[in-house]
Amino acid sequence: MPESTAVPTARPTGADLTAEDDKLVILARGARGRVGAVEGAAVRDQDGRTYAAASVSLPSLAITALQLAVASAAAAGATRLEAAVVVTEASTLDGAGYAAVRDLAVDAPIHLAAPDGTVLGTVTG
Structure with missing residues (x-):
């Protein structure tokens, strides 16, 4: 995967x-599971x-699930994102x-969610 940079820590979520x-x-879990990838991601524009x-x-190419989801949105004309999810076994969000x-x-x-769909935390800043 690409090198990571410092990101804010995901705060545990208190609300649904x-x-x-x-x-x-659900979409991120499906993308991850479909190909047995390390991580899956989904974004909403x-x-x-x-x-x-x-x-x-x-x-010749390494890209995180979240980078690819954002790239797909941008390629389709999205100019703003409302929310994103990453499903991974990692305990932190990657910088890229x-x-x-x-x-x-x-x-x-x-x-940030675990492979079983449990949301572990949220980064807002």
Whole structure:
């Protein structure tokens, strides 16, 4: 995976996710499970469209699931993100994915979830 940079720590969530954010968790889990990837991610854009992706690790290309989901949204014309989810076994959010989300949204919540869908925390800044 790409080198990571410092990101804010995910704060444990105290409230349930919205129905729209729950859908992102389901999409991210599906993307991860479908190909047996290290991580899956999903984002929702300003129009409510969703994009899901899995991490890619090839000899000539390594991209995180969150970077790929953001890239898919941007390629489809998204100019802002409302929320993002990463499903991973890692306990922290990777810096490259965090930066990609922040390119399109300075305040969108990024939820970090375990492979079983349990949301471990949320980064908001």
